[in-house]
Amino acid sequence: MDDNKIKIEAKNINFYYGQMQILKNLSVNFYENQVTAFIGPSGCGKSTFIRLLNKMNELAPNSSVSGEIYLDGENILDKKTNAVKIRRKVGMVFQKPNPFSKTIFQNISYGLQLCKTPKKLIPEIVEESLKHAALWNEVKDRLHKSALELSGGQQQRLCIARCLAIKPEVILFDEPCASLDPISTSKIEELVLKLKKYYTIAIVTHNMQQAARVSDQTAFMYLGELIEFSPTKEMFVVPKEKKTQEYLSGRFG
Amino acid sequence: MFSLKEKAIKLIFACLAFSCLLFLLAIVAALFLESYPLFLKVNIFKFIFGKSWYPTFDPPEFGILPLISGTFLVSVGALFICIPLGIGSALYIHELAPEKSRKILKPLVEFLGAVPSIVFGFFALTIVAPFIAKTFNLPTGLCALTASLVLGIMAIPTITSISEDALSFVPNSFREASYALGANKFQTMFSIIVPAASSGILTSIILATGRIVGETMTVLMASGQAAVIAKSFFSPVRPMTATIASEMGEAASGSLHYHSLFAIALILFLITLAFNILAEKINQKYTKK
Numbered sequence: 001m002d003d004n005k006i007k008i009e010a011k012n013i014n015f016y017y018g019q020m021q022i023l024k025n026l027s028v029n030f031y032e033n034q035v036t037a038f039i040g041p042s043g044c045g046k047s048t049f050i051r052l053l054n055k056m057n058e059l060a061p062n063s064s065v066s067g068e069i070y071l072d073g074e075n076i077l078d079k080k081t082n083a084v085k086i087r088r089k090v091g092m093v094f095q096k097p098n099p100f101s102k103t104i105f106q107n108i109s110y111g112l113q114l115c116k117t118p119k120k121l122i123p124e125i126v127e128e129s130l131k132h133a134a135l136w137n138e139v140k141d142r143l144h145k146s147a148l149e150l151s152g153g154q155q156q157r158l159c160i161a162r163c164l165a166i167k168p169e170v171i172l173f174d175e176p177c178a179s180l181d182p183i184s185t186s187k188i189e190e191l192v193l194k195l196k197k198y199y200t201i202a203i204v205t206h207n208m209q210q211a212a213r214v215s216d217q218t219a220f221m222y223l224g225e226l227i228e229f230s231p232t233k234e235m236f237v238v239p240k241e242k243k244t245q246e247y248l249s250g251r252f253g
Numbered sequence: 254m255f256s257l258k259e260k261a262i263k264l265i266f267a268c269l270a271f272s273c274l275l276f277l278l279a280i281v282a283a284l285f286l287e288s289y290p291l292f293l294k295v296n297i298f299k300f301i302f303g304k305s306w307y308p309t310f311d312p313p314e315f316g317i318l319p320l321i322s323g324t325f326l327v328s329v330g331a332l333f334i335c336i337p338l339g340i341g342s343a344l345y346i347h348e349l350a351p352e353k354s355r356k357i358l359k360p361l362v363e364f365l366g367a368v369p370s371i372v373f374g375f376f377a378l379t380i381v382a383p384f385i386a387k388t389f390n391l392p393t394g395l396c397a398l399t400a401s402l403v404l405g406i407m408a409i410p411t412i413t414s415i416s417e418d419a420l421s422f423v424p425n426s427f428r429e430a431s432y433a434l435g436a437n438k439f440q441t442m443f444s445i446i447v448p449a450a451s452s453g454i455l456t457s458i459i460l461a462t463g464r465i466v467g468e469t470m471t472v473l474m475a476s477g478q479a480a481v482i483a484k485s486f487f488s489p490v491r492p493m494t495a496t497i498a499s500e501m502g503e504a505a506s507g508s509l510h511y512h513s514l515f516a517i518a519l520i521l522f523l524i525t526l527a528f529n530i531l532a533e534k535i536n537q538k539y540t541k542k
Contacts, residue, residue: 004398032371036391054433056429056432056433059428059429059432084435084436084437085435087432087433087434087435088435090433091433091434092433094426094429094430094433096426098424098426098427098429098430099430100430100431100449101427102448106304107262110431110436110444111434111435113444114434114435114436114440131500159430162430162434163433163434166435244459245471
């Protein structure tokens with residue numbers, strides 16, 4: 001375990017909405033090319049936490065945050081850190097598939113245009129991203145049709161492709177399978193396992209089995225606190241904390 | 254027993270709803286019946302494309318091209334004003350404004366929409382016309398430009414409130430997705446939000462056009478009332494609505510002049526109907542997706 005290289009280091013994170021404290025003194029490390037899963041009952045702050053990693057918290061009014069999150073040595077939470085730069089390094093896939101009401105091709109080329117990718121390279125990168133997201137074979141004949149005609153699972157893979165296209169280093173999955181059927185879910189899970197070779201991944205999930213299947217590290221959160229953070233294999237076999245054990249055995253949640 | 258009562262209630266509401274159709278049919282019938290005698294004597298093409306409008310001369314001439322061109326000129330000018338202002342305010346109010354200014358601006362724009370058109374007419378007469386006359390050194394400020402300006406201002410609320418609705422239908426997840434890809438506020442607004450709301454915005458423009466074309470009181474007061482084909486925005490013009498309103502009082506009931514005014518109204522009605530159908534079609538296309 002010693003060859004784990006830290007990609008993101010979050011230290012003493014507190015997060016408030018108005019007067020309400022959502023995250024309490026959280027510290028978590030994300031290791032390069034590993035999947036870190038966040039589990040815990042609804043409202044425990046999992047999504048709130050990973051949204052800090054690409055500065056999406058800045059879009060929420062009335063919120064404040066303290067602590068430090070280092071991505072390759074740069075503090076993400078620092079007000080001076082450029083949000084655009086961080087978001088290109090830290091991509092995000094959301095709970096509900098949210099393709100733009102544009103064509104499949106345009107959904108992916110949009111991000112590329114934002115980073116001023118030369119026009120000539122775009123078709124190639126679109127194809128490559130769709131292949132990485134295991135969607136190419138299903139859509140190669142209708143790249144210029146509306147993305148909204150795709151099924152929910154396909155839309156979510158399109159969102160993953162869109163995110164891969166701008167070549168991030170970290171990908172955040174915020175309950176990516178919450179609105180998908182079991183077959184689409186297993187496709188996304190396979191994809192996550194494949195992608196970790198190239199990316200550092202964080203995944204929020206309601207589904208404990210999903211965390212067990214895809215992750216290397218698991219963080220269990222409860223009421224804004226990090227109760228336990230250990231390698232997935234250990235946590236699911238011998239949880240260190242009583243709370244974790246209770247949650248994993250379905251006594252609450 | 255219960256179901257009979259329900260049926261009766263349903264029938265009553267159906268009657269109320271369909272009364273609209275009845276009114277529309279009655280309006281069309283009135284327009285047709287009253288303009289029909291004119292078309293017995295005057296060729297319809299000569300009527301629409303005739304270049305002189307001298308209904309009281311002997312022999313009278315009934316060519317409404319100058320009136321149509323007046324309506325067209327004034328409407329195009331008004332659209333140039335209300336489209337950028339209307340859409341710009343909608344974007345500011347919905348996408349950019351801090352909560353405080355949004356709370357002030359939104360009711361203000363709606364209030365602008367509630368101002369009676371005669372008040373806009375006075376505004377045109379006392380403020381806009383003298384200003385235009387002075388600025389461009391014209392003998393009179395009552396010209397197409399003045400009418401366009403005031404009509405444009407009148408139509409802003411239509412565009413703003415419908416466009417704003419369209420913007421609010423764009424799911425927040427689009428914004429999030431765009432930001433997460435590294436877009437800034439303006440890139441998100443112009444590349445994602447506006448295209449997603451485009452059919453609603455287009456509908457607002459068409460409805461505003463309908464309002465502008467059909468507006469009477471303001472153009473009657475502001476346009477200068479010259480029934481000739483205008484050479485520029487600085488010439489006085491006489492749109493169709495203003496012609497009807499100003500001549501109806503003096504045309505002898507049942508005369509050819511009288512019938513010709515109904516014929517103008519019929520043409521106007523058909524134009525606004527076309528705009529409404531167009532708006533409906535766009536809306537349908539939008540909601541199907």
